[in-house]
Amino acid sequence: IAGITQAPTSQILAAGRRMTLRCTQDMRHNAMYWYRQDLGLGLRLIHYSNTAGTTGKGEVPDGYSVSRANTDDFPLTLASAVPSQTSVYFCASSEGATTEAFFGQGTRLTVV
Amino acid sequence: GQNIDQPTEMTATEGAIVQINCTYQTSGFNGLFWYQQHAGEAPTFLSYNVLDGLEEKGRFSSFLSRSKGYSYLLLKELQMKDSASYLCAVRDSNYQLIWGAGTKLIIKP
Numbered sequence: 001i002a003g004i005t006q007a008p009t010s011q012i013l014a015a016g017r018r019m020t021l022r023c024t025q026d027m028r029h030n031a032m033y034w035y036r037q038d039l040g041l042g043l044r045l046i047h048y049s050n051t052a053g054t055t056g057k058g059e060v061p062d063g064y065s066v067s068r069a070n071t072d073d074f075p076l077t078l079a080s081a082v083p084s085q086t087s088v089y090f091c092a093s094s095e096g097a098t099t100e101a102f103f104g105q106g107t108r109l110t111v112v
Numbered sequence: 113g114q115n116i117d118q119p120t121e122m123t124a125t126e127g128a129i130v131q132i133n134c135t136y137q138t139s140g141f142n143g144l145f146w147y148q149q150h151a152g153e154a155p156t157f158l159s160y161n162v163l164d165g166l167e168e169k170g171r172f173s174s175f176l177s178r179s180k181g182y183s184y185l186l187l188k189e190l191q192m193k194d195s196a197s198y199l200c201a202v203r204d205s206n207y208q209l210i211w212g213a214g215t216k217l218i219i220k221p
Contacts, residue, residue, distance in 0.1 A: 033209075042116065042199070042211030043155075058208070090154060097207035100145060103154035 003027070006091050006104035013081050013111050021076045022066050023091030031094045032074040033058075033101065034066060036087040043090065049074055050097065081111045114138045116212035118200050123218045124190055131216045132185045132198050145200040146174050146185045149214065154197025155199055159185070186219075195219045 002066065004025045013019050030051045035043040047057030049068040063085060067078045074093075078085055088108050092101040115137045120203055124130040136144070143162040147155035161176035161183060173186040185198055197214040204210055 031221060035211075042213045043201075043209075044211070045208060047196060047210070098203070100157040100160060101209065102157070106152050 003018035004091055004093055004102060004104035006089075006107050008107060010107065010108040011021075011076075013109060014031070015081055015102055015111055016050065017081050017082060019078045019081055019109070021078075021091075021109070023074045023076070023104060025074075025091075025093045025102075025104075026074050026103065027093060028071060029095050029102075030071070031097060031101075032068065033092045033094075034064070034074070034076045035090045035092065036060065037090060037106075038073065038087050047090075081109075083111045085109065086111045114204060114210045116200055116202060116210055118198075118212040118215045120213070121133050121170050121218065123220060124187075126163045126190055126192060126219055129186065129188050130190060130217065132200075132217065133220075134183045134185070134200035134212060136183070136200070136202045136211075136212075138204045138210055138211070140204070140208055141178060142203035144174075144176055144183050144198050145201045146172075146183075146207070147201065149199055150196045151196070158197045158198075190219050192219050192221070 007022045033048045034046040047066040049055045052071045091104040094101040117135045146158040149155040152201040171188045175181045199214045200212040201209045
């Protein structure tokens with residue numbers, strides 16, 4: 001079934017540790033996004049990639065990095081996790097800048 | 113700054129009609145989206161408006177007025193499975209999505 005897959009589904013992480021959240025899509029979409037969702041707030045864009053080989057910073061990029069080596073994969077790395085990065089992380093993709101986004105199932109991350 | 117406003121929570125009765133409003137102030141406008149998100153799940157696409165007027169899709173309709181910075185999502189013949197959060201999002205001049213915090217819709221029998 002075509003779609004977006006995120007891994008892991010959930011994770012408890014010690015503060016200061018490095019962590020990579022994985023995201024893979026098989027829809028051959030050009031654009032990919034990483035969002036975080038916190039209670040009472042809208043989805044906030046962390047980083048995005050309009051096409052393979054390019055990335056850009058979103059609204060809340062500090063403490064996160066991404067890479068886009070190919071069309072399908074868009075991993076998000078937390079270099080040194082802090083408790084404020086406790087959140088639900090969603091990866092999404094879209095065919096282009098004007099089309100709807102499709103979301104992965106999310107990664108629930110708790111930093112302690 | 114950019115801002116999307118929607119009510120935090122609404123309650124409606126099974127079989128009834130509910131209207132969820134969204135007002136926005138963004139740097140540019142390149143379309144407005146509505147998504148549905150059940151608790152613990154990913155958002156799923158419901159509708160897209162880029163021109164003024166009403167878009168109808170089965171039991172769901174979405175309306176847009178660009179001059180007023182206003183949209184609403186209309187849900188008819190409510191079912192218990194419609195209990196979810198409804199997210200309004202606007203594509204700004206950079207084609208990035210700006211999201212509202214969502215409206216939690218509670219359906220009562």
